[in-house]
Amino acid sequence: MKLGYDEIVVTTDHIDDLLLQMKEKHISLYSLRKIDHQVYRFYTPIYQRHKVKACHLSIKRSIGVFHYLLLLVKGDYLFLTLSFILTLMILPSFILKIKIDGPNHQLNQRLSSYLDKQNITILKKQMSYSQIDHLYELIKDDYLKEIDYLNIYQNGCVFHIRYSQAITSQKVKEKYCNIVSKCDAIVQSIEVAQGNILVKVNDYVKKGDILISNEIESTDGKIQMIPTYGIIKGYTYHIYTSSIDLKRLKKEDGFSYLLFKTRMQIPANAKIDKEKVLSYDIIGKKLVLKMYYVFIEEISVEEK
Amino acid sequence: MIYIQHNRILIKYYQSIITLEDCLLEIKMNDSIIKIMGQDLQIQYYSFDEILVRGQLKQIIFT
Numbered sequence: 013m014k015l016g017y018d019e020i021v022v023t024t025d026h027i028d029d030l031l032l033q034m035k036e037k038h039i040s041l042y043s044l045r046k047i048d049h050q051v052y053r054f055y056t057p058i059y060q061r062h063k064v065k066a067c068h069l070s071i072k073r074s075i076g077v078f079h080y081l082l083l084l085v086k087g088d089y090l091f092l093t094l095s096f097i098l099t100l101m102i103l104p105s106f107i108l109k110i111k112i113d114g115p116n117h118q119l120n121q122r123l124s125s126y127l128d129k130q131n132i133t134i135l136k137k138q139m140s141y142s143q144i145d146h147l148y149e150l151i152k153d154d155y156l157k158e159i160d161y162l163n164i165y166q167n168g169c170v171f172h173i174r175y176s177q178a179i180t181s182q183k184v185k186e187k188y189c190n191i192v193s194k195c196d197a198i199v200q201s202i203e204v205a206q207g208n209i210l211v212k213v214n215d216y217v218k219k220g221d222i223l224i225s226n227e228i229e230s231t232d233g234k235i236q237m238i239p240t241y242g243i244i245k246g247y248t249y250h251i252y253t254s255s256i257d258l259k260r261l262k263k264e265d266g267f268s269y270l271l272f273k274t275r276m277q278i279p280a281n282a283k284i285d286k287e288k289v290l291s292y293d294i295i296g297k298k299l300v301l302k303m304y305y306v307f308i309e310e311i312s313v314e315e316k
Numbered sequence: 317m318i319y320i321q322h323n324r325i326l327i328k329y330y331q332s333i334i335t336l337e338d339c340l341l342e343i344k345m346n347d348s349i350i351k352i353m354g355q356d357l358q359i360q361y362y363s364f365d366e367i368l369v370r371g372q373l374k375q376i377i378f379t
Contacts, residue, residue: 031333031362038364045358046338054362
């Protein structure tokens with residue numbers, strides 16, 4: 013037992029008698045030595061404390077892990093220790109968080125209030141598998157038209173509801189307008205789900221040209237209106253100019269600043285395909301940087 | 317039964333300790349007395365049937 017010891021200091025002129033007494037009582041001693049005239053110090057294992065006290069020896073101090081464990085279950089700490097252990101044992105059997113994962117925010121809120129009505133709230137007891145099955149059936153019945161896939165489970169103290177919205181419940185508004193180019197560009201990619209595509213990759217289009225048409229000619233020569241939906245990306249060409257007063261920056265320092273300033277003007281959704289410096293000069297009393305860019309960006313917009 | 321190793325001496329089946337000093341330890345055995353002389357002598361372990369003494373051992377006398 014090397015987990016804890018009691019330190020004992022005795023003053024006696026008959027250490028031999030004391031040791032004999034210890035021997036008879038089967039008490040083990042460690043590091044026994046004389047520290048002063050008639051003063052001896054030794055350590056005894058904590059589990060033999062009752063035998064040591066029977067010899068009328070007083071413990072000077074205690075050391076070791078076992079000593080600190082004993083402290084926890086004694087005196088003022090007892091209440092705290094018991095509370096801690098009880099908390100550890102009791103808390104996992106309660107719901108501490110309810111998490112609803114789903115794409116529809118309004119449905120999430122309705123499900124949350126539905127759970128309230130079913131008395132499933134935070135700090136309620138966790139549900140059994142049969143209760144979860146019952147709740148699953150209830151929700152499936154009540155939200156039949158809105159939910160396709162539903163999963164209810166408990167992970168630790170968290171109560172989870174995951175669902176995917178029913179496809180029939182998703183209202184998709186079909187649009188019948190033409191999709192046109194918002195600027196001059198060369199078509200880079202075409203991703204069209206609905207509509208009559210009028211352009212090909214690498215075609216040059218001007219601003220306002222129809223890219224996806226809402227009209228299609230049937231075999232009998234009649235023109236029909238069809239919905240349109242798609243994304244067409246294209247290479248677009250831009251020139252940006254930035255300038256700064258010569259008093260503020262020298263020419264050799266100004267380039268990086270102006271380049272950064274120019275890049276700040278680039279739209280967030282544009283991807284830079286090419287970047288070229290057209291000129292970097294002093295014009296008047298200003299440093300002027302002129303840049304040429306080729307972006308890849310979405311060029312399709314609905315016709316107004 | 318006595319085991320001696322470097323700066324330790326283990327004595328088994330002793331009867332009692334007669335003297336315990338820094339430089340002298342006298343242990344009564346069944347039919348003799350063991351006198352251990354040295355420096356910084358301490359009883360590292362003391363139990364019902366054995367004693368482990370540690371320190372700078374200089375002389376062990378059996379009387």
